[in-house]
Amino acid sequence: MTQIHVITAENQHSYKESLEEYFRLRHNVFVDERGWRNLHQPDGREVDAYDNQNAVYLLAIDQDRVVGGQRLYPTLLPHMLSEVFGHMAQRGLPRAHTIYEWTRYFVVKERRMGRTDCRLLAAIQQFCLEEGVTELTAVVEMWWLPRWQQVGFQVRPLGLPTIIEGQPCIAASIKISQESLDQVRGLAGLRNFSLVRHEDVSPILDRVPHVAA
Amino acid sequence: MSGRSLDYATEAFDFIDGLDHLATPEDVVDAVAKSFTLFGFENFIITGLPNPKERFEHVVLLKKWPKGWYDIYAKEDYVRSDPIIRLCRTTAQPFEWSEAPYNRDTEPKAAEIMDRATDFRMKQGFCLPIHGINGYEACFSMSGIDLDLSPRTKPALHLMAMYAFERARQLLKPRPYVGSGLLTPREREALVWAAAGKSAADTGEILGITERTVTAHIVSACQKLEAVNKTQAVARALQYKLIGL
Incomplete structure (x- = not known):
């Protein structure tokens, strides 16, 4: 069965192979499939400046196989929306201790008809609720909006859509709430849903952020 | 120029924030009609895309369509041949009606739909397809005689249409398992x-x-x-x- 695993700097030694697979899948999905050529890497691993000790990954793993993933990053540090996409947040950029940026979300092609999306979306709400994260920011293609809304996410646009790599994209903020978690779980029939987390992972809001390399 | 586009942004955000305060589907129709008039739109429809066994009338969420056109469209079952609806199924990007392909010679019914629509002042149009989780499909299609469609207005319209759709969906709470x-x-x-x-x-x-x-x-x-x-x-x-x- 597919489960969502929480991976931070503290426990990534136990997930070496899964993370390696995750970076390769990111290259497959974002560079090869969606055509974000500026992310191309000669070694086929899509790794950027935010894949550092401050990143938190929630990976969907089914019998040792990574089938989807997503990344969280503190907004108090320089992050993608503050450094690269600032012009997309005309209404102001939310930054706070309890606000995280949500990036590199994907589900592998053969799992897009199933419940993997809902599992990952439920996981992000549940993880943030458990950790005290109140809000997420993200830059996504516009077609994500109705999908998020359908699963009960409360989404506030931070600016107007802007064309990136030929696709209308938007900067948005997503509120973390129990209602949203309940709705996505209900929609996908995810009963007894829980995250796989190791005991040695300390609460993310207690960690001192390291300035990104 | 930047002053104009700023106005569109303000209009879009005011519209979106206002949707939360609307209590009924009719309020959404009125709010959409009022704001979308600024871009030249006179008519619009927000509808699910029917499966082969569903009737068009049963999947419509909201509409401000000329009565005569709605009756013809339903009676002739135009939804099965409409090139706008067809393109909605294969793209997630908003498009102008003129960008929806069909062949006048081999698809006379498609041509008939587009021609007859102009009799009801539906000459130009803009359409936003909606693709949800698990294959849910819908669209927001709007039209008029003289539209203000440009790279400056389209992003605002795109965003406004998406939020109006969501508000309509919430207020109407369509059955989750259609058909x-x-x-x-x-x-x-x-x-x-x-x-x-x-x-x-x-x-x-x-x-x-x-x-x-x-x-x-x-x-x-x-x-x-x-x-x-x-x-x-x-x-x-x-x-x-x-x-x-």
């Missing part, structure tokens, strides 16, 4: 196991019925879904949300 009565429980079960990669023999064992009975359920589901084989039946059943995984 779920189409298949019997046994037919659905047979397709779910087929989707899980099981043969008819496997499925028979799981359900405690004979392989022949399973095949009969699949054949019946294929007929109802107008599918040529089991694979297409599974694909359609998923698309219409008659089964889940």
Whole structure:
């Protein structure tokens, strides 16, 4: 069965192979499939400046196989929306201790008809609720909006859509709430849903952020 | 120029924030009509895309359409031949009506739809397809005589349409499994196991019925879904949300 695993700097030694697979899948999905050529890497691993000790990954793993993933990053540090996409947040950029940026979300092609999306979306709400994260920011293609809304996410646009790599994209903020978690779980029939987390992972809001390399 | 585009942004955000305060679907119709007039739009429809067994009238969420046009469109079942609806199924990007391809010679009905629409001041149009989780499909199509469509106005319209759609969906709370009565429980079960990669023999064992009975359920589901084989039946059943995984 597919489960969502929480991976931070503290426990990534136990997930070496899964993370390696995750970076390769990111290259497959974002560079090869969606055509974000500026992310191309000669070694086929899509790794950027935010894949550092401050990143938190929630990976969907089914019998040792990574089938989807997503990344969280503190907004108090320089992050993608503050450094690269600032012009997309005309209404102001939310930054706070309890606000995280949500990036590199994907589900592998053969799992897009199933419940993997809902599992990952439920996981992000549940993880943030458990950790005290109140809000997420993200830059996504516009077609994500109705999908998020359908699963009960409360989404506030931070600016107007802007064309990136030929696709209308938007900067948005997503509120973390129990209602949203309940709705996505209900929609996908995810009963007894829980995250796989190791005991040695300390609460993310207690960690001192390291300035990104 | 930047002053104009700033106005569109303000208009869009005010519109979106205002949607939360609307209590009824009729309020949404009024709010959309008022704001979209600024871009030249006179008519619009927010509708689900019907599966082969659903009637167009049953999937419409909200509309401000000329009465005469709605009656003709429903009576002639134009939704099956409308090039706008067809393009909605294959793209997630908003498009102008003029960008929806059809062949005047081989698709006379498509040409007839586009021609007759102009009789109702629906000359130009802009359409936003909506693709949800598990194959839910809908669109927001708007039209008029003289539209203000440009790289500056389209992003605002795109965003406004998406939020108006969501507000309409919330207020109308459409049944989550549209047309779920189409298949019997046994037919659905047979397709779910087929989707899980099981043969008819496997499925028979799981359900405690004979392989022949399973095949009969699949054949019946294929007929109802107008599918040529089991694979297409599974694909359609998923698309219409008659089964889940």
